[in-house]
Amino acid sequence: MPANRDVALVAREVLEGAYVLLTFRHPEVAREARAGQFVMIKAGTSADPPLRRPFSILAVDPERETFSLFLKAVGAGSRALADLPPGGAAQCVGPLGRPFEPPSDGSEALMVAGGYGIAPFLLFVRELRRAGRTGRVFYGGRTVADLQVREPFTALGVSLVPATEDGSLGHRGRVTAPLEEYLDGGPGPATLYACGPDAMMRAVARVAERRGLPAQVSLDPWMGCGVGTCLGCVVRIQRPDEPQAKYRCACTEGPVFDAATVVWPGEAASLARRRAVEVKG
Amino acid sequence: MPANRDVALVAREVLEGAYVLLTFRHPEVAREARAGQFVMIKAGTSADPPLRRPFSILAVDPERETFSLFLKAVGAGSRALADLPPGGAAQCVGPLGRPFEPPSDGSEALMVAGGYGIAPFLLFVRELRRAGRTGRVFYGGRTVADLQVREPFTALGVSLVPATEDGSLGHRGRVTAPLEEYLDGGPGPATLYACGPDAMMRAVARVAERRGLPAQVSLDPWMGCGVGTCLGCVVRIQRPDEPQAKYRCACTEGPVFDAATVVWPGEAASLARRRAVEVKG
Amino acid sequence: MSLAVEIAGVRLKNPLIAASGTFGYGVEYEGLLDLSLLGGIVSKGLYMEPRDGCPTPRIVETPSGLLNAIGLQGVGAPAFVRDVLPRLARYDTAVFVNVCGDTVEEYAEVARVLAGAPGVAGLEINISCPNVKKGGMAFGGDPRMTHEVVAAVRKATRLPVIPKLSPNVADVALFARVCEEAGADAVSCINTLLGLVVDVEARRPKLAFGTGGLSGPAIRPVAVRMAWQAARAVKIPVIGIGGVSSAQDALEFLIVGCRAVQIGTANFVEPGVYARVLAGLEDYLGRHGLDDVNAVVGTLRFPGEGAEAGSEG
């Protein structure tokens, strides 16, 4: 059950490129969080900006009752969090949202992360491992500074394939290239998981569609409340049994959706195409 | 000439009782500040709270081009400053306002400070010393934690007489008691200077009036702009040559005023009484 | 210490009500907070039919505020009665329904559907809906249309009728009086202020719909002023709304004459807001030696005036 709490910043590690690792004490999040879930959090009590912000739960420590975020300061809300002094106060509710679903038996989890989109996959890798499953991470960004959460994966023995647009680390170019390369190598059955910029998630969804693979994407629309009441976060989703797409709250029915049900902005809803995928997936 | 600058927090020392010492880089303030002057300063750029806050300039270091504040976190604006992380950004204009005027030749400066009202007197003591003059500080507060800026005075060889309401340091009771005691001892000519809570400043003004001593008080009305345009900081002042009191900006015509010209809220303007004082003073 | 208040014959255990459109149908908060903490809940706006709502973006933040154009996405009155009301029956809180309409007839129809349903404490009439017959002008911007809508709902039901005033008028007191004359049992004051935020890079409105309604702390001074004006103008109770997120904010509305207070945007910011505000109210009453929240209602001493009429409570 999600819980709302005033939380204190327990630890803060400033990384390169406006990234920061923040750890807060929040027993319910620490105990219950599942991969793909998020918190709504806000530093202090100033009314400008007024709202909390959604961040994926990167890691939890149930014993210390803490959770951690991997956060990029991009605007006023994230900057206020990134600038919190140790001990500083935040308001936080979580864990929220629908988590990633594990791949069906025998299917390998191929995780594709862009920038801070790596965040939900650390918990996911641990969940997979607890279930005795395996996975592989494709991690993309503009430059090496966008790929800062690598050790925790390799420490768990998960293979992590980096890709940067400027070639500063790993494959030069889009992260979908090494993904396709891997799939071309003819591995066993696979399930795709994507979290990152919209364009990347669409690309992964297309790969999945083309290859007839199931895929889950973690969307990040703007969110006002995180609990299904502001109706600001709605995305168009069309389930196979539905005659047309419906607005659904990304905060409660997502953020993780079956990629085949997502009506991407600007794309005509091709139900037939999606149906076909559903049938195969 | 006052200057407006974006400043960075250079040093931060957290003291007891919600007090903090903050040091910022601001060449003009560091070079030009005089005792009793203040800065208008605001942490960050959030629009809530919207305005800067006035703080007395405690100390300057012209070589490092820095100045320091002695700040008590009481509300949102001061708390945001007190919580700035090192390197954190603030917006600051200064030095502003009318400084203390030195006592006339042969008159001893008796400074009466309440709580953060000590702030302007450290510069004042240095100014006096540069002019080969002497002074004496009466420093009051509720408890010892309110009297944290003592060493810098004693290090300069200035005698500092503490008074706390709970008796935790120095005289138990109001700070005006040791002041009156000192005056009863029949020192030479003296000029009173007061900065602190309104009630304390009124009490000092009454002592001055009763004893026929000149007095300067540093008022702290609410200030919106610090530069004479919002007209929010006005106080009623009646100069000896004026038939009635006028609203005057505490930010530009003050914050330091001749105590005899101040029309205290709720007090009928007794011009005659004040005139009498003026004549003697 | 009593926090109970009475609005239009409905007893609320405390003066805090969740505002329409900011609390879903209430059930969304089931896991997060105890709904029985609340004096009442106003459902989001309901037409007869389900609605899809506006395209996105639907919400944009502004300094200390929120601009929204949700477009009244909702399940429609019949589905609300069927699916939601039974779930809310478990909680000890008054359920008000926010009634919408494209036409005067639709308002009355929605009111009739709800009048027959168990568990509805009263109807809040959202007169800020666009009038489709009059080219989309809001009912609540015109005194005659306001009267017509309120009178039609009044005729359709014996439930308490509570029109919700629009702030986008010159004289909110006039509209409060019109509602009182048309048979309203109370008024809610205020709905959102019409606003526009421009995406300067794209040179379009940031909201897909264009303009939107401004809410949140930013509007509180305007809302308190209007609630004060409305409370002086009518004998029926006024429910204050606009930017409440603390006990102090709620007290501002009570002191200017409101019998109860709605909390809107703050639900998004802080799901636990009710417990905090209630604790603050109790603390205030204690510090002021009062044992009934009604004792503060209408106690504003306005410069040059005597105290406003005290509470009857």
Add this chain to the structure above:
Amino acid sequence: MSLAVEIAGVRLKNPLIAASGTFGYGVEYEGLLDLSLLGGIVSKGLYMEPRDGCPTPRIVETPSGLLNAIGLQGVGAPAFVRDVLPRLARYDTAVFVNVCGDTVEEYAEVARVLAGAPGVAGLEINISCPNVKKGGMAFGGDPRMTHEVVAAVRKATRLPVIPKLSPNVADVALFARVCEEAGADAVSCINTLLGLVVDVEARRPKLAFGTGGLSGPAIRPVAVRMAWQAARAVKIPVIGIGGVSSAQDALEFLIVGCRAVQIGTANFVEPGVYARVLAGLEDYLGRHGLDDVNAVVGTLRFPGEGAEAGSEG
């Protein structure tokens, strides 16, 4: 790259003007910033006689806003002409004077005093002043009184006449049209929103006067909406005002159709605001491949409409 704009025949070197009552008489900022940076300055409101203004507190902060009741403390028009205008003559900026009156006749009289003075670029008519003959109701809240004041000033002077619209009306476009018909050369839009903040401990208004005018970032979405409505309603130029503190904010007003923008409360927050906003405007024009700020005026693409009429510049 040209930032120059023209308002009512007056050429401004850039579209940024200091708003009345927030920049003193301009001379207060002499030491702090170069007044020649500004497109223009509007003096604080002037009646014929000097005024003491309201008791304190006169200003209270609100979330992202400021509520003020200064009471138009000022030196009066004759002293302004004698003491202030000569000092402003040194700067290369357009000086507008904000004209107040207790009666229609006083507005005309102030206008005449200023018409004869060198160095006045135009008159901004503060129609939000209380009408002493009508029990203190603001001139600007009534279309007929608005027309009367504007027409009287129009008759009294050949200087550009720029009424400043009140936001405390239902239909700001109507008032813009009334001003245009009465002979105004431009309109300023908007003045402050009427608000009330309560000191809950004392159960009195926080402002000594009672109610006050709300300004600052909090009101920007309302101000942009009203400026957009006014700009669509009239042919004369509209000067946008309300919560501007960045180039983006100023661009919002320009894009919805304003020819120039006033900066008010931000002067208190940041004396250096003009240089920063100007740099931001230049950066924006550069990034968008534009070499004239007039090219963005009125370029809003509103959903379901074509682009608004482009600029003539």
